[in-house]
Amino acid sequence: MRFSRRMSSLLFILTAIMLVPCSQAVAQNWPSFRGSNASGNGDGQNPPAKWDAVKGENVAWKTPIPGLAHASPVIWGNKLFVVSSVSSADPGKFRHGLYGDVDSDKDLSKHSWKIFCLDKKSGKILWERTATEGIPKVKRHIKSTHASPSPATDGKYVVAFFGSEGLFCYDLDGRQIWKIDLGVLDSGWFFDADYQWGMASSPVIHKGMVIVQCDVQKGSFIAAFDIKTGKQLWKTMRDEIPSWGTPTIFESKDRTMIVTNATRRIRGYDPTTGKEVFELSGNSEVTVGTPVTGHDMVFVTAGYPPIQPIYAIKPSASGDISLAEGSESNNHIAWSKKRGGTYMPTPLVYGDYLYTCSNNGVLTCYQAKTGERVYQQRVAGQSNAFSASPVAADGKLYFAGEDGDVFVIKAGPTYELLATNPVGEVMMATPAISDGMIFIRTIGHVYGIAEKSK
Numbered sequence: 001m002r003f004s005r006r007m008s009s010l011l012f013i014l015t016a017i018m019l020v021p022c023s024q025a026v027a028q029n030w031p032s033f034r035g036s037n038a039s040g041n042g043d044g045q046n047p048p049a050k051w052d053a054v055k056g057e058n059v060a061w062k063t064p065i066p067g068l069a070h071a072s073p074v075i076w077g078n079k080l081f082v083v084s085s086v087s088s089a090d091p092g093k094f095r096h097g098l099y100g101d102v103d104s105d106k107d108l109s110k111h112s113w114k115i116f117c118l119d120k121k122s123g124k125i126l127w128e129r130t131a132t133e134g135i136p137k138v139k140r141h142i143k144s145t146h147a148s149p150s151p152a153t154d155g156k157y158v159v160a161f162f163g164s165e166g167l168f169c170y171d172l173d174g175r176q177i178w179k180i181d182l183g184v185l186d187s188g189w190f191f192d193a194d195y196q197w198g199m200a201s202s203p204v205i206h207k208g209m210v211i212v213q214c215d216v217q218k219g220s221f222i223a224a225f226d227i228k229t230g231k232q233l234w235k236t237m238r239d240e241i242p243s244w245g246t247p248t249i250f251e252s253k254d255r256t257m258i259v260t261n262a263t264r265r266i267r268g269y270d271p272t273t274g275k276e277v278f279e280l281s282g283n284s285e286v287t288v289g290t291p292v293t294g295h296d297m298v299f300v301t302a303g304y305p306p307i308q309p310i311y312a313i314k315p316s317a318s319g320d321i322s323l324a325e326g327s328e329s330n331n332h333i334a335w336s337k338k339r340g341g342t343y344m345p346t347p348l349v350y351g352d353y354l355y356t357c358s359n360n361g362v363l364t365c366y367q368a369k370t371g372e373r374v375y376q377q378r379v380a381g382q383s384n385a386f387s388a389s390p391v392a393a394d395g396k397l398y399f400a401g402e403d404g405d406v407f408v409i410k411a412g413p414t415y416e417l418l419a420t421n422p423v424g425e426v427m428m429a430t431p432a433i434s435d436g437m438i439f440i441r442t443i444g445h446v447y448g449i450a451e452k453s454k
Contacts, residue, residue, distance in 0.1 A: 026302045027435035029076040033150040033202040038290045041392035042433030050450040054424040060450040061123030069147035070428040071440045074154045076087045080118045085146035091143045096402045102195045104139035113162045127174040137164035140198035148200040163199030178230030186217045187242040200244035215243040234274035248291040250298040252315030257289040278317040294349030303343030310337040335371035346389040377415040389430045
């Protein structure tokens with residue numbers, strides 16, 4: 001009898017212990033640009049498919065953020081982090097849309113580079129820190145900002161990268177841990193150095209290291225720093241011209257690589273030493289998209305004409321894996337396309353498919369394993385522009401258009417538009433997903449979108 005009671009009590013306690021963490025574990029962290037390893041996958045988070053931020057429908061909160069930034073929100077637990085660059089004068093020239101102007105903004109007034117921590121559920125600003133202040137060391141493109149790289153967090157630290165203004169690390173309570181001056185990082189138009197465009201590559205955190213890719217006019221490099229101290233662990237110089245993509249960690253059964261996208265070479269590196277392990281030539285002049293992983297491959301795309309490739313690279317990649325003339329595959333490349341790669345939005349691997357979205361909203365769906373094209377469909381009207389990268393959750397794809405609408409598409413082999421959701425502000429940043437919500441950074445605010453209980 002005593003044993004039976006003890007067993008009953010023990011079973012009750014174990015059941016209670018198991019049930020409580022399960023409800024807490026549902027919430028997903030979104031620790032860097034486009035979530036974990038840039039995957040853009042928010043499965044299990046059940047964000048809403050329909051809202052109208054203009055009318056306030058399914059808007060949990062709306063928080064104004066000063067300044068100008070295209071950096072995406074990142075999330076750990078109930079804390080959401082965003083960064084911004086605030087001009088002391090006129091906010092400067094900014095123009096979104098479909099155009100090919102190479103001009104730089106001329107605002108050289110004093111700026112403040114800031115990081116904000118918000119409560120994920122309420123949108124309340126928990127703390128705000130000014131990382132640095134001064135006149136920008138380089139100019140920015142008129143469609144860019146001085147705070148385009150997204151921050152990254154590992155749950156203990158949050159790292160913000162402001163290009164020429166430095167790399168900064170805080171704890172989650174807002175105490176600055178360290179800062180590093182990486183020098184003047186001029187990532188501009190390589191045909192004319194007078195046109196400066198600014199940095200956009202976001203930091204990546206991997207096994208206690210902060211990794212940054214800095215492709216600039218002179219002295220390009222990739223480097224790793226100890227996240228606790230800021231100590232440089234390694235630095236590898238790169239024979240590269242400016243690029244704007246974020247590095248990706250490619251983990252397979254037998255090895256782990258850092259994969260970078262850039263004009264002269266797509267490259268892989270050993271994350272422990274920084275040693276280059278593979279290189280691949282044949283890319284666009286201006287590379288923006290981030291490599292993404294899935295199906296034991298890493299997919300790299302670029303879309304600046306006339307070269308617009310897609311590569312599906314195997315984990316065996318070693319040495320020079322460039323394709324022979326006329327070939328679409330080799331021992332290290334499962335498949336490739338000479339055309340179809342996209343320019344600004346990073347591609348998305350979700351389920352069995354690879355999705356790419358062009359600047360003008362043409363969505364293409366491929367079989368990820370083979371490269372077979374499944375469908376191609378324009379998401380919005382021809383005048384609509386897309387810079388934010390798509391994200392996905394629970395069978396739905398989300399595309400944030402620059403003009404202020406988020407388009408929700410059914411995932412899978414058949415195109416189906418599920419909803420067009422007005423936000424009413426210019427959107428350049430990629431949304432984040434966590435705990436039943438989707439978080440949208442606009443030109444002036446951060447929105448917490450959640451389905452209101454009926």
